[in-house]
Amino acid sequence: MKKIFILLFIIFLIITLPVFAQESDENEANFSFIMNFTNSGVGMYMPFEGLYIFEFNFELIKFGIEHNASGFGVELSPFKFFNWSGENIDPDYDNIISYSETYFSFLNITAYWNVVNFFRLNSNFFLAPYVTVNYLFMDGNNFYLDRYILGAGLQSGIRGGTDVKYNIFSVETGFRFIENNAKFYVGLKFDVIMLLLNSWGLF
Secondary structure (H helix, E strand, O other), X not given: OHHHHHHHHHXXXXXXXXXXXXXXXXXXXXXXXXXXXXXEEEEEEEOOOOOOOEEEEEEEEEEEEEEOOOOEEEEEEOOEEEEEEEEEEEOOOOEEEEEEEEEEEEEEEEEEEOHHHHOOOOOOEXXXXXXXXXXXXXXXXXXXXXXXXXXXXXXXXXXXXXOEEEEEEEEEEEEEEEOOXXXXXXXXXXXXXXXXXXXXXXX
16 A cells, blocks of 8 residues: 555656646746645544544644646645544553554655646635655654655645735545555644734735
């Protein structure tokens, strides 16, 4: 399963890079820039069992670029916080107990295709198949080079901004390969900071 995710991600990037190199008829790059200062999110995994059932996540500084003619885009976040809660087996009493763990990720890349932009529809709304990789995990003390999350699915939401766009609210659904488990994921994200900055006329 993880090899399929990695292969899809590589193919997506290979297809996307030549598109980003294109220019418009006026010999000017035809891109939209995307930035979020923060992104707070909640989600859940199905089936409702194991170590990963509920998730809280927080992104600090997410930026990206989207090619307007094709709708292909890439986003990068250098810092993401994950908190997972679920169920684990207590080896001393052989019963199920509540479980929670917290990690930070320092390499978070998403490639997507915004079909709304591709078909020249409302630019304040986006609908995009995506693939994503989260890597370089750390808990309070150690780095874990063997930990990663691979995901693929569909995301949609509402955008604001003109010169620099930002995601106000988004919904994400799809499959994630996390700790050797393939699970279905549904999540919500929102950015209150960018919404406030826009209301003050700063973006």
